[in-house]
Amino acid sequence: MKKVSVFIVICLAAWFSVNNPFVEKYIASLTESVLPVTKQTDPLYQQIIKSAHTYEVPPSDAKIDSVWKAIPGYNGIKVDIAASYKKMKIKGEFDEKKLVFVQTKPKVHLKNLQPTAIYKGHPDKPMVSFIINVAWGNEYLSDMLATLKKHNVSVTFFLEGNWTKNNPELAKMIVSAGHEVGNHSYSHPDMSKITADKAREQMIKTNEIIEAATGEKCVWFAPPSGSYRDETVKIANELGMKTVMWTVDTVDWRKPSPDVLINRVMSKIGNGSMVLMHPTESTAKSLDRLITLIEKKNLQIGTVSELMDEERIIK
Template identity: 35%
Template sequence: MKRVLIWAASACAVLFGTAEFVHATHRHAGGQAGQAHAQRQTLPTKSLTEQLQDDHRDMGVPPVDARTDRVWHAIPGLCGWRLDVAESERATRMATDGKRHLVWRLVPPRVRLSMLPADPIYRGPETEKSVALMVNVSWGEEYIPAMLSAFKRANVKATFFIDGKWASAHPDLLRKIAADGHAIGSHGSGHPDFRKLSAAALARQVDGTNDVIARMIGRRPRLIAPPAGSYDDRLVNMAHERGMYTILWTVDTVDWRRPPAQMIVDRVKRGMAPGALILMHPTQSTVEALPQILHMLSVAGFHTKTVEDVVDERPAMMPPSILSPVPTV
């Protein structure tokens, strides 16, 4: 079915400061919600309004608040879905296909990630069966085209954390990554140990790398992944002051050591869990492992999202928005 998205804002982060937005799509998500719908079709005795109210009870999703965890630090929340019964009834009565047309409103959490104190992020919320794939890039440009092809075949968007020096040397490849729809974050410049830098040098790493990337793709990164995961509170606070988030990982493939591809697949298999951030690098082993990883995640029922989606608390999946038939009274 064709998919129609009606957004009152371009991103959940912008939306939350104003109002909820309407999301209507012509894709049926199936699952337990669809099963509940199928069971009710055997008793088509309720009014349309009552049936829509049942749809909300069956398929509506409550939002999840962001929180600070003593182990995982800042854990983003997740938007929920609420059925707009009045708009759904109007859309259904206007339609000529005899089906129920459901209009969903995205509901923000009461506690947003942006409300929490500055803290690094190691994972997304556990309440959604999704993962985010991360690629730290300071080298390995020869392997990136193959990775992009694998992502494209699987219809997956990843998050590439880009080294500023690498970006200056490979501007066309960076633009290709961005043009393919992947999220872009900062990985500093030159792969230094951020903990050993002076405050001024650290600020140059953050701001200078952002400047380089912005010149290449026309927007400044909102995410920074410290090289080798080395950071301290200075980086976390500096990023927070600039509206950025410090990103670490849940699952490390350790692919930079160039192990056999199957070892990378096995590491992802052991660590994949709802909310996991999975770290990779551009290597030959990763290129060989990536199609298997993407297939494995899909078969296991995981959705994928970018780290920008994670910090913006955008859900990776949506309730169904066309159901049939319309009940008779």
Template identity: 40%
Template sequence: MKIFYIKKQKLRLLITILVLAIFAIIFYNIYYKNSEETFKEDIYYKGNIDEKVIAFACNVDWGNEYIPEMLSIFEKEDIKITFFVTGKWAEKNEKLLKNIYSYKHEIGNHGYAHADYGKLNYDDNLREIKKCHEVLNNILNMECKYFAPPAGSFNDNTIKAAEELNYDIIMWSIDTIDWREDSTQDKIINRVLTQAENSAIVLMHPTKETIKALPVIIQTLKEEGYDIVKVGQVIK
């Protein structure tokens, strides 16, 4: 009888463990897996519109001397793009930021400081994104809804913080790598034109070589039937 009782107790324990395991799997699928899928829906490496449109995204934390000429090129070509600016840069360059906005370009959040957001905890991610949001709102009286993490570095904390602040995270599908010293006009042109596709997001910065490359890139894309637009115009 004693042996039977021990076996019965072990059987109950095994059943309990099995039931708990099943509940854990169900909970994971309902909560964590769905949360991950929701987060992924808020990260865009390219747009989701199957049309011949390409978005230009210019990240700004430096390069002030090249921005006026960049604006002149876009104005001449009747193009509006998205400028992702850091809060620190915006505070120091209010006049230039207002000038960019006056041309009807879209303004995005690039974080307050040009930090490695992939190494920050949730609270720090939330603070940096929110602080930039407030700076831009105070200067331009507008609400940003797109966040481009510096260097494309983010983690789960960044995703959760962005979601908390109603931001979509914007990455890119074409990287000009124009910030690197060996990136010449021809290399930048080649990187963009060989990877052009519907709803692509082209990452660039205000640099001398970018300014030289833009007229050729714009002309060629237009000849191929592409419209060059803001990030918000390639995302439904």
């Protein structure tokens, strides 16, 4: 009997030890059961309420800018008071690192705006996107895809319909590598000059070919040479696509040296930038260093869909 009593005493001592994680959970469960009654008067709870507004960032509505045209919205953040209190209540002291945040949605979204071309993402979002228009340059695609894979970066390739028809395996390879694909017309016409019927035909035909080759539906349209008129944007919108332009042009088709290309991009790049590229020798040779320099500026690189998404990047 004495041995049993000693064993029980030891067990109880271990159980009620301050460092015992089971005790902390037990205390937390007891506190949770009385939380509705006690939290309103708890100084810790009141401190979280008092401090919450200092961490709040309001959401930003999508809008049409006089210079940059359509700009996507961006989520705000606020403190989740109940969740933050729950994380801090065991120790009973305010700890900024234990604050829990939730994102708040804007009231106006990109889809609510009238059909307008998009030249950049939200200026507060520390992300950029590469827009790679493909109608030629097959010999450089493998190297570019290898570099993107090395850096674990996904981008958006805008495929010409005729090119995709002739190179379905390359189109599949792009999608299999985790990249997004968009519509770059069928035969690279000047979209500002062709009729509405021809423009619609160019887009529909390309969408069908890309979906047949890759299984992906296009939600973004990039007009060849950046040439379009308002009607072009409306037609794309009717077909379920937003029209995408660019913020920074590599002008890689002029065959600049890697240093010239990199300096051109890095002197202009910032939050929300969309960088126009093609599969060229200049871009293939610049891509590795360019990605490294962009990431050193604390900018993420993502697809057009990721850049346009309202999700806030929390660092």
